[in-house]
């Protein structure tokens with residue numbers, strides 16, 4: 001019912017944002033009257049995924065072009081089925097939005113995926129169909145990815161582990177904050193888990209609890225690997241300029257060698273807008289994300305660059321393109337493609353209500369498969385003056401250096417902490433390899449330089 005609530009975001013830091021639900025009185029007309037009809041139809045379709053195009057158009061005409069009135073009319077029409085009921089049944093409840101976009105722009109547009117922009121400032125566009133998701137976001141989705149008995153076996157395996165998952169803690173304005181969901185890290189073998197525990201640094205710390213991949217997870221891992229590699233090639237061919245991989249994207253096969261498993265127990269558990277750390281994945285990373293159990297909303301929005309004359313504190317600049325909500329049902333594989341982490345942020349939105357899953361009850365389990373690069377092992381990457389391996393970040397907002405990578409002291413992103421202010425631009429070749437790659441035994445001897453961003 002309230003599928004289309006505009007939400008106000010409060011930015012607390014560059015990396016962590018929390019979404020607060022605006023009171024109902026703050027609902028805005030999803031499409032002002034001067035919007036083109038195809039945009040209005042797309043908005044209506046996202047609100048009423050069970051209605052066909054003719055019904056939507058008729059409602060819009062009868063409401064003289066007002067999306068709000070049309071939506072009200074559709075809500076009260078006697079034939080309407082509760083959208084939530086439809087969502088609960090899973091797949092195929094919304095026909096493609098492509099019918100509403102008058103002219104699909106050429107698929108070989110500039111740096112990738114941006115087609116007709118259907119999102120508007122402060123609004124949420126809900127997408128269900130795979131063709132819509134891959135056209136309007138840097139993600140692609142495969143519904144019913146595993147045979148259902150395999151998905152259930154994997155879910156049961158992880159549900160048994162989930163009660164021992166931990167909340168991630170991080171620093172925010174000098175306070176220790178806990179993530180609003182639990183998680184656990186898995187490596188392919190005990191040896192790799194040991195290396196992860198003792199050598200890899202996350203948020204300036206070592207992770208003590210790193211487990212070995214479980215049997216069902218391992219079985220599924222090879223299927224995820226094959227599917228993700230296929231999706232990467234299809235993405236390149238269909239959406240990237242001249243059907244070529246992006247600059248800095250790895251040409252090598254994607255091999256998942258680490259997995260974060262997240263558990264969201266109940267609608268209140270969530271994760272705020274962020275992009276995933278690239279430190280060990282390198283630039284233009286691809287991540288495969290398998291969803292099990294309760295269906296939740298995965299929200300994405302493009303990072304809008306702050307032009308040099310803009311005011312830093314102006315939050316309204318951050319979301320001129322609005323956000324897209326991708327619905328992730330049980331047993332769906334979402335691929336976050338190479339353009340995702342540098343240019344977009346993602347979140348799992350809190351839900352006012354969830355449909356319990358027959359096996360998982362109130363839980364959503366999510367495995368994110370990642371491909372760590374040997375050349376970005378922390379023994380090779382620059383260390384800051386604290387002696388800690390640095391974190392790799394990409395300039396997202398400042399226009400002048402947008403897309404450049406940098407190595408920084410972890411504490412630089414810990415508000416309230418001094419840190420050592422270490423900063424060094426990160427260089428990569430076209431395939432995303434650092435200068436020391438190819439000589440993996442050699443320590444990084446780049447001179448430590450302090451520069452301003």
Ligand SMILES: [Zn+2]
Nearest residue numbers: 384386409420
């Ligand atoms: Zn430091």
